[in-house]
Amino acid sequence: MFGIYLKRExxxxxxxxxxIALGLALGIALVITVNSVSAGMTQAQDKVLKSLYGLGxxxxVTKARTAPTSGSSGGPNFKFDAKSSSSSTQSSDRVQTQGGQALKSSLVTKVAGQKGVESAVGALSLNVTKVDGSFTQGKAKSSTSSSGSSGQGGPGGGSSSSGGAPQVQGGGANFNVNSYSVVGVDVAHQGLGPLSTMKVTSGKTFTTAQTGSKVAVVSKSYAKEKKYKVGSTFKISGTKFTVIGIATPDSSESDTDVFVPLKVAQTxxxxxxQVTTIYVKATDSKQxxxxxxEITANISGTTVTTSADLASTVSGSLSTASSLATSVGKWLSIAVLAAxxxxxxLLTSSAVSRRVREFGxxxxxxxxxxxVTRQVVGESIVNGLIGGALGIALGVGAAYAVTAISPKLTAQLGNTGGGGVGGGPGGGPGRQASQNTLEIALSAPVSLTTIALAVGLAVTGGLIAGAMGGWRASRMRPADALRSVS
Incomplete structure (x- = not known):
């Protein structure tokens, strides 16, 4: 009886x-969209941090670089023979450690032995500045000048001429400057550290037997720029390297151009x-x-940077959008849902008022x-469920639209005091700005929790509307129906 009457009404x-269902649907759709975008912001921030730290x-652990001593610029120094002919091309590499002051390799073992540390691995960050080009010698040429003409001249008449001093014409220098980053990785522990953020898509990665081999894995973007392929060779400060693999970053862009075995990088x-960065994995992520x-207290002079420290330095459009999604967006969705x-x-209560004769x-x-109350509440819950279904459809559609469009957000990371980005492998001269800015594609994943929340909101909306309408209907008396008969 109840079901038949409910369906008919x-x-x-x-x-x-x-x-009523559409009103609830809009509020629920907004809640789903905001929650999904907020989850996408969290994922984007995790990608930014993982692109620096690596999975796991x-x-x-780093150490801040000390200020240059008096009289030392601390910058690259190149010396060339300026008397070389134009046919002689000159080249010089300057290799410098970067990302913080160098630490002793023995500290890696000491960090790994601290309470709560599962594993630790060291890496050495280098910046290579390559200058190549040639000088062109100028040529000395004499110049002459004459004034006056035949039969005419200055005082005393006649003509005069004088020879000018020789002048050097032409000459100069043409040099190209190329700066790129090199990171030495522990080939025996590649699952932790800078190379863990990369996926070798061509060739292969290092083997444990290549500790001292002159081999390299290069990033995809750097390989494209230099037209490197697996098997290509190049030189760093006179040392010839062979490309054995080309790697693609798991997210965003790679901050490192070339990966080489740690011992080779130290040479x-x-x-x-020595190392510049120690990557640490804790036994318990909650501790x-x-x-x-523990590390700060037992290993003095070092800077320990966690993912939470890095997260607090993230700025740019990613940070702005995240703030809007977590604060303005949620408050807006709550306001719309309440409305x-x-x-x-109100609509349910108004509908009850028009059904005086029926309920009386x-x-x-x-x-x-x-x-009577059960009848009104039942109708309202059905309206809420219909609104929930429409809201879920609209919200999921909006979330998928955001994922399909994949708007680009920039994440800028400040320096946390260890040199480079977050104390990890950082850029050298001319690369710091590009390294501190990462571009992330925003997605809006819809989780089962969000769907469950939407269903709960739909039922809650129906109950609230039904409670108000049912309360009004329960107060009606049979006499009300008689008075409404014309």
């Missing part, structure tokens, strides 16, 4: 039911038994702050107040 009031890395940078305090609930309640007659026939 909803069929009679299709327009009113649709208006919880923190890095290139004249940094024997990262405790592990940070939708209120409108649904039912009571006169013996219906108790609870049956």
């Amino acid at each position: 909803l069929g009679r009031r299709k327009k009113a039911a649709l208006v 890395t919880d923190m890095t 290139l940078g004249d940094a024997k038994n 990262i702050s405790t592990v940070k305090k 939708a609930f209120l409108v649904a309640a 007659t039912l009571k006169a026939l013996g219906w108790p107040s609870r049956n």
Whole structure:
């Protein structure tokens, strides 16, 4: 009886039911969209941090670089023979450590032995500045000048001429400057550290037997720029390297151009038994702050940077959009949802007022107040479920539209005091700005939790509207129906 009556009454009031359902649907759709975009912001920020740290890395240990001593510029120094002929091309590489002051390799073992540390691995960040080109010698030419003409001249008449001093014409220098980053990785522990953010898409990665081999894995963007392929060779400071693999970053762009074995990098940078960054993985991700305090207390002079530290430095459009999604967006969705609930309640109450004769007659026939209330609440819950279904469809559609469009957001990361980006491998001269700015494609994933939240909101909206309408209907008396008869 209840189901038949419910179906018949909803069929009679299709327009009113649709208006209530649409109101709830808009509020629920907005909540789904905001929650999905907010989840996408979190994923984007995780990608930014993982592009710096690598999968599984919880923190890095670095040491701030000291200020240059008096009389030392701290910059690259190149010396060339200016008397060389134009046919002689000159080239010079300057290899410098970067990303912070060098640490002893023995500290890696010490960090790995701290309480709460599962594993630790060292890496050496280098910047290579290559200058090549040639000088062109100028040529000395004498110049003459004459004035006056035949029969005419200055005082005394006649003509005069004088020879000018020789002048050097032509000559100069034409040099190209190329700066790129090189990171030495521990080939025995590639799952932790800078190379863990890369996926080798062509060739292969290092083997444990290549500790001292002159081989390299280059990033896809750098390989494209230099037209490198697997098997190509290039030189760093006179040392010939063979490309064995080309790697693509898991997210955003790679901050490193060339990866080489750690021992080889230490030789290139004249940094024997030294590293610039120690990558650390904690045994428990919930105890990262405790592990940070442990390392800081036991290894003095170092800077420990966690993902939370880096997250606080993220700025740019990613940070702005995240703030809007988490604050303005959520408050807006709450306001719209509250308005939708209120409108649904008012419309339901108004519909009850127009059904005085119906409910009064039912009571006169013996219906108790609870049956009338149940009827109104039942209709409202069905309207809420219909609105929930429409809202889920609209919200999921909007989320997928955001994912399909994939708007680009920029993430700028400040320096946390370790040199480079977050104390990790950073850029050298001419690369710092590009390294600190990453571009992330925004997505809006819809989770089952969000769908469950939408269903709960739909039922809640129906209950609120039904409660108000049912309360009004339960107060009606059979006499009300008689007074409404004309």
